[in-house]
Amino acid sequence: MGDLRLGLIGLGMMGRHHARVIRETDGVTLVAVADSYGDPHGVAGDLDVGASVDELIAKGIDGAVVAVPTVLHEEVALRLADAGVHALVEKPISGDVASGTRIVEAFENRGLVGAVGHIERFNPALLSLRERIAAGELGEVYQIATRRQGPFPSRIADVGVVKDLATHDIDLTSWLAQSRFVTVAAHTALRSGREFEDMVSFTARLENNVITNHLVNWLSPMKERVTVVTGELGAFVADTVSGDLTFYENGTVRTEWDSVMAFRGVSEGSVLRYALTKREPLRVEHEAFRDAILGRTGSHPGIVTMREGLENVRVAEAVLASARQSTTVTVSE
Structure with missing residues (x-):
């Protein structure tokens, strides 16, 4: 089995660290990045910078990291769930309980891995x-x-x-x-x-x-x-x-x-x-996300689930x- 194909949406302060760690994590490959504001920290490398989550999905990704502002979490996460893409969403999962509930249900109903970036x-x-x-x-x-x-x-x-x-x-x-x-x-x-x-x-x-x-x-x-x-x-x-x-x-x-x-x-x-x-905690978090997608049981520590984030x-x-x-x-x- 080849590496998991990961996308990253949001290339700001946290997104730049996610990009680095994805590239340093065994078993995954960063294949697509997107940010409607471009690439302020120059982390895309030889990847084209898309403007939307749909451009990530079009690259045939297995999973995605969502590092956009909280107000956009629901829109992006639901689009990923509809496409059958596993997701690690930066914390908080959403700006309120109602939108967070919709995200949780979308991933659970489709049997997808949904994690929240509570890095501590x-x-x-x-x-x-x-x-x-x-x-x-x-x-x-x-x-x-x-x-x-x-x-x-x-x-x-x-x-x-x-x-x-x-x-x-x-x-x-x-x-x-x-x-x-x-x-x-x-x-x-x-x-x-x-x-x-x-x-x-x-x-x-x-x-x-x-x-x-x-x-x-x-x-x-x-x-x-x-x-x-x-x-x-x-x-x-x-x-x-x-x-x-x-x-x-x-x-x-x-x-x-x-x-x-x-x-x-x-x-x-x-x-x-x-x-x-x-x-590095972020590296451990990414390894947990990778293992959850691959169904590796008993990995320590496990992901922070979306329901916990809610x-x-x-x-x-x-x-x-x-x-x-x-x-x-x-x-x-």
Whole structure:
């Protein structure tokens, strides 16, 4: 069997990275690219730059990566589904639950592989963290907190920070805890004069009673991507910028300091930073997409399915509703 023939639509900031990684991934070949605005980063190489998804489909592709603005996801994805083409759609899957549902149903009804680009699941720190949580190294999980802050990305114009950025935290939190969001309470702000919110702080409770806290914005001069998972045996801290994972264990050494002994909690123990094999998350994501198309079962990690991506948008809409209503909102099924 020859390589899978892949197309790429959207040659902007993310599209240029997808083009590079597709070319570096075994078992796939980039055969077609398209972007109605041309090729600003010069990634097409010897390929003609098409103007539409139909031009990709005409090249006889097996799968496609969709890296166009969120507002165009439904149009492009449905066209690919109609043509029987598997797709990896950049996150969020769509701008709202209704359009996301139509995308999910189109791919599921045709038996096609549909993946969403929630790339944090493929970060080495979070992959290791999930395995360690599942193995019981933290004992019972109590809380998950994330911080995702940085400058405004000028490429984003059609959604706010909740759907573009916080969906990463929604996805990784539910995935780490292996439990869905039940309630959320949020506050948002618009500080930069744009149409959509650029700052959000929200708390939540998961179905398994883990509580969560998320601080996300486009207004910080430094880039921060941190996940802290606290449990009965200590706390894991994952930095997904560097791919580092550190474990802070609960203290096991008896203290003779009376004022400290009076506190009936935990004390500081040993700190361990793990040596991890660090592979580029986008490359791992593409390998998962390739393996899903080829039906290779048991590949680790698997894709983020479109239905999972839809659930992330559902939670994001509950976050925005909570901020509007200034109340705790239950996430609909």
